[in-house]
Amino acid sequence: MRNSPTSSTRLINFLGSMNLAISLLVVVAIASVIGTILRQNQPYTDYQIKFGSFWFDLFKALDLYDVYSAVWFLSILAFLVISIATCVGRNTPGILRELRHYRENVQEKSLRAMKHQTVIPTAQNAAQAQALAIRILHNQGFKTRQKASDDHAVVAGMKGRANHWGYWLTHVGMIVIFIGGLLDSRLPLMVAEWQGTLKPETRNIPAGEVPAISQLSTSNFSYRGSVDIPEGSRANILFQPMREGYFVQHLPFEVEVKEFRVEHYSTGMPKSFESDLVIHDKDLAKPLETTISVNHPLFYKGVAIYQANFGDGGSEVKLRLHPFSSRYAAQDLDGKIFGDYNLTSSDQQYKLELKDFRLFNINDMEDETGKVKKKNIGPSITFKLRDATGQAMEYQNYMNPVSIKGQIYYLSGVRASPAEPFRYLHIPVDPKGGMERFMRFLSNMQNTELVKKSAIETTRSSMQQTNVQNTEVENQVIESMVRLTEQFASKGSEGIMQEIAGRFPEDKRASASEAFMKVLNASLRSVYAETLKQEGISGELKEADWLFFDDSILAIDKIAAYGSPWFVQLSTFKQIEASGLQITRSPGKDVVYFGSAMLVIGVFLLFYVAHRRIWVWIKPLGENQSEIVVAGSSNRNQPEFERYFNRLQGIFQQAMAYEVKDVSSTTNP
């Protein structure tokens, strides 16, 4: 029986030891660093790309993607709490003794051995000296106990006992905070997962199709997740992220988003995000209407609803598809964001996936003077165009023409993956404000008849000017013009380069390309003049017309790489926004706050209240003679106490001396 207490005592000694506590503080600090360096809870594919499969697997095994929920991390925290609790448990009896005992049984020898002590002889009797000592100590705010013996009396005083409460409050406060945190933690979910009764869903599927094993009922104690609710819709669930997946958490009521608003400052920066909510709950006589905004959440039935995010909620858009090829007809499409649409009006099958609509786009724009300024360039639509093989390009098209360095364009960004920046297609805007001229120009370029006709006209007129008559050369030039224009219209300058590469040896390509460009340019100019003629513009072309021509050629050159057979123009829209709500139930919050209050009060008591003890040992030395020993100690802030004790010592010395004079004056009138 003797052995078991020894080992448990040893365990308690170990757990309650200061070395362990300090080591744990440092270990928790170091372990916490990991989660700040490695971004937590990102999609696992991102980690895989970043680290490669070896490190990815190793980090995953160590739970580094969600360090703060890792078993090993929680174990360290638990260890810390156990250590604190043991420490408090071990020290509490001692503290209670410290608080209760005035130590009036102190020995004279030990008082005289103290660092702060003084011996004062006085010409008054023991009773007077004792009364005076008590008075002084009381005036200094000490509580006192006395003990009288045959040969001496002791006055023991102390103050600042709250210091020990400081110890107790800080440490118990920490434990309370941990308990509160535990109440709000995902520990129950982790346990259920471990038991196999819960499994996070990893697929991107509608909430209704999520199996029961990934759903959490309304009775769940605490949760924290988010849900996007489009304007005019309601939801009674939220998604709670768990590592690479999520749980569907059911709410005890329904949340409806009536309207979501963004307000802006005069600079265009967002000023506020707010949502008009309606809470539908059968416990309510009528639905609860309220508005939440950032920093102003709604608390209802222990659940807090925060404005956390926003996005598109399925805006309705009308799109016009302008084909780049004259063989296809223009097409109108009524769509909704997040909808997929099959497009059949070209040779290939395409799927148009509408991804996002944005009403405001504050971008850095260059004005005529070349100065870069933030400017709202209006609504945009983001979509993907997926071909039959499943390859997709992503596009971002702006609804309104945008002015860049004084010229106005329709802008469309394109990229093959989200990792790339958008490359932009600038389609010049014609004087009527549309893209008809551009489209007609492009279509004319693809019209062999028209190209040929204008090629013949141009060639003939230039030949007449130079008085050269050579039908063979003429036909060759015309034929080149038609072919090059066709190539350019379908493949851009890349097509011309291919043509040259196919027909000339390397050493002749440079001169050939120069000649080709001249021919092509002449042809394009004539097709452009023809295009303007169709608009009813004839005669000498103005500078603006030629700027338009240059911009058009630059744009057409890029169409081959643009990857879409259409320019998708946003004609009209009805914006429907979605409010991103963060919804939490954290019953531990008040516990944490209570613990925090304990901690704060405790910290101030610990630092700014010192537990001070003063003993006065009174030894009668005869009729009107005695000697007193004043000694003191403090558990904090020794330099301060030294100053204090010196002052107190002065008070004692003077007071004892005054009394002597007083006494002598009454005995010797």
Added chain:
Amino acid sequence: MSVPQQTLESLIEEPSLFKQLGLRDWLWAAVVLAATAFLFAQYGNGMDGYEIGILAMSAPSLIGLGWYWKAFQPYALAVAAFSLLGIWLYDGSYANAEVVFGLKFLVSSQSAVMWMSALFVMATVTYLGGLVANNEFTLKTGSALTWAALIMGMTGLMVRWYETYLVDPEFGHIPVSNLYEVFILFSLITGLLYLFYEGRYKNRSLGGFVLLVISAAVGFLLWYSVSRDADKILPLVPALKSYWMKIHVPANFVGYGSFALAAMVSVAYLLKERGQRVNPNGMMATRLPSLDMLDDVTYKAIALGFAFFTVATILGAMWAAEAWGGYWSWDPKETWALIVWLNYAAWLHLRFSKGWRGTPMAWWAIVGLFVTLFAFLGVNMFLSGLHSYGEL
């Protein structure tokens, strides 16, 4: 009753707090209360309940601070006078900043901050010069320059507060919302804490050390405002539009300032300690305060910093619970705040329980400043998270 008896009374009778206060203290209290009442009458309509609460709490805090630290009274009055001058010169138009002489060269926030910067650097040089020359007058000049820098800097912040409303009433906010503004705050709080201890311990020889860290902050501030236009007044992002900012940020900077002070005093400790070993008659050994005092100041600064940092972190958690949907998200800034806290908690435990003193603790306090610096700046520079307001 004889005369000696009365003298005895007065000797052992501890005068109560209020009896220790002089006429000046009561005047101070009256001025603060009058100013508070005026502010409430003038702007009470525009305040919400929390802001009225904060105003109501600031009055007793200021009165108490002035009573506890007498030098704070003239300081605050000087700041008030300069700030009011600034507001008066603005006359309701922000454009006056470039037109009115007094604003352009003295009390517009940017000019005042420039004055603060220049004065802090001058004070640093003067303090160090005074230490090297062992000249009390030079050291006193250092103190005066520091006071002047603090007056100008605080005036800068106060006037900037007013300017945010002048630029656009919707922009109005307390100027502790971005790195530029909090660097000013950091310099001010560190400077004030230093002057407090300078007065308490009647020793000016540490000024050069503490002012070095302030000068570094000033250097950063100047670089930041020149290269990034950081001094431009911008409206608040919605997440920052909360009364919590008024208390969370200043509380945090009392912490940061104290930790910086502790680290610089520790530098002095190490120099003194080395001086005593290597060259007992040298400058470091003879002119710096005693090791005991340096150790004591380090402890006091860390204790004060720790107490305020605890409060600030808890306030931050409460704000997070209102803005982000959870009092603790293990966001990098939160986590680094915890790391700083744990670090100093370990420091205090070693001192309290194990009785560690001296060189290792001084080194630790210096390392602590780097940990703090990372939490303050590094997180914003290198890590991303919810708390990304002062991005570099």
